[in-house]
Amino acid sequence: MRKHISYNIFNIVTIFIVTMFFSCNDSFKQVQKIGISENEPIGVDHNVNLKYTDSGRVSANLISTKVLDYTNRDFPFRQFTDGVTLYIYDKDNKKSTVQADNAFVYDNTNLIDMQDNVVITTHDNQVLKTEQLFYNTTKEWLSTNKPVSFKTKTDLINGNGFDSNSEFSNAEVLEVTGIITLED
Structure with a gap:
């Protein structure tokens, strides 16, 4: 037993x-x-000033007053909530500027989503304005399907959508709604 x-x-x-x-x-x-709510950021950065270098040369400078870090989520991202300014320098040290009121950086997809008052000013004074613009960091490609205004040296082109490489050498306004020729 x-x-x-x-x-x-x-x-x-x-x-x-x-x-x-x-x-x-x-x-x-x-x-x-x-102790970590999935709706809350895992971190908050204030007064960010990041400089990216390539072979000892500054290639970009990112400035933002507030960045929320949601990298603890299943689909991780960082959000620039109080505006972001990015200065990009080419090989000849010519500066282009990207500004937006909000931006989301999704590392898993290599995608940056810029929103609200997006303005890109190239080193040769081309200006793109829109409410949303996506940048694929892998393909170095800009695109949107929102209304745009694109000012070149000779024209002001309005339309619905935009595609271009990061150098604007093949910039194209899609569904053109109007073109104004600018005088010198």
Whole structure:
């Protein structure tokens, strides 16, 4: 009888241990999230001034007053809430400027979503204005399907949509709604 009770206790303990072992599959990630609401940023940066260098030369300078870090989410991103200014310098140190009231940087997709009062001024004074513009950092491609105003050296072109490489060497306004020729 004593062997039978010991055998039953051994079986119960074994079942209990096996159950605990298989139930602890993702508890570490859950413990990390304790105290962090998924609706809140994991961090907030103020007065950001980042300089990107390439071979010892400053290639870009990003300035923003507030950045919210949501990289703790399943689809991680950073949000520039109080405006962002990006100065981009080419090989000849000529400066182009990108400004927006809001911007979202999605690292998993290599996509930047600029929103609200987006203005790009190139080093040769071409100016693009729109309410939303996407930049694919992998393909170095700009695009939008929102209304745009694009000022070149000779024309002011309005339309619905825009596509271009990052150098504006093949900039195209889509669905042109009007062209005004500028005088010198």
